[in-house]
Amino acid sequence: MLKDQPIWALGAMSGTSLDGVDAAMLRTDGTRILEFGKFGYRSYSEGDKAILQAALGKWDDVEQAAELIETAHAELLATFQDADIIGFHGQTLAHDPRDRGTFQAGDGAILAEVLGVPVVWDFRSADVKLGGEGAPLAPFFHFACARWIGAREPVCFLNLGGVGNLTWVNPNADLPEEEGAILAFDTGPANAPLNDLMAKRLGKSRDQGGMLAASGNVSEAILNTFVEAPYFFKRPPKSLDRNDFEFLQDLVTELSDADAAATLTAAIAASVVKGLEHCPTPPSRVLVTGGGRHNTTLMTMLAAAISCPVEPVEAVGLNGDMLEAQAFAYLAVRVLRGLPTSCPATTGVSAAIGGGVISRPTGAAL
DSSP: OOTTSOEEEEEEEEOTTOSEEEEEEEEEOSSSEEEEEEEEEEEOOHHHHHHHHHHTTOSSOOHHHHHHHHHHHHHHHTTOOOOSEEEEEEEEEEEETTTTEEEEEOOHHHHHHHHTSOEEEOOSHHHHHTTOOOOOOOHHHHHHHHHHTTOOSOEEEEEESSEEEEEEEOTTSSOTTSTTSEEEEEEEEOHHHHHHHHHHHHSOSSOGGGHHHHTSOOOHHHHHHHTTSGGGGSOSSOOOOTTTTTHHHHHTTTSOHHHHHHHHHHHHHHHHHHHHTTSSSOOSOEEEESGGGGOHHHHHHHHHHOSSOEEEGGGGTOOTTTHHHHHHHHHHHHHHTTOOSBOHHHHOOSSOBOOOEEEOOTTOOO
């Protein structure tokens, strides 16, 4: 296989929203996006979610969660054919880059043997060991996406998963790792506190379409307290654990269900607005990916608060449900080819580096 020849990669992502596993095929040479391929999804059952919830924040004794992650991924990834390599993110259970590090459950070596395809995994550890935040990791793919959509002016990709993260891209730069090409960081809590509220109070997985929030009133007092959190004043790069803003649940305890949902939704939008203040220049548009883009109330709040167009990534022909899975397909090829996957402007790492471990099944030629 030629070193620079485009290949088909299969990426998989299980995010902090804990809804399920996304998987998607991508043809790339590690620099350009050549073609998007098949994609799929494997949801977590309520029992699965309970196992994962119980493991959140733990650094060890999570064998049951790890086995669940490996089994769920194997079931979904086995339905794909013709992948030359797999990018496996695993499930983040704990993230504390300045102290204990970062921990993603799931063993890529096991998946390589089960699936018979080389697997790139453990994408974040090398970055953390060299002083980086280990997150976010999709920005280099966002740079490729900006090129793919033909952007001519700076654009922001906003991922609203369990945690929100933002990538500012200058599409006129030559390489994502060069100075001034990108800036990326976690903006604040996104779906995680809202989903947790819905599960705890109403036994639902999410505020479908933002309908509950739309019927409530935002507590401006709580919102004003929230936006004064020190995190928002810290200069990027910076990253968050899923539960870093757990105090939000305490703040809305006395509110009705509708008012609590409205306030948490407004908090997501406010954190994005605070994040945009850190961008080198205002973006020409904000393209939203992740589950949060399906929340009509949240999208309306964002559009009202941001001076440029705010649109789901589908507006430019991308798949917002699969963008992170595609990102790890792309990053897997970059790791295979010795290209960097993070840099000072994305994670704060001391220099552009390539993360990831490659596990090959017995007898693999790649």
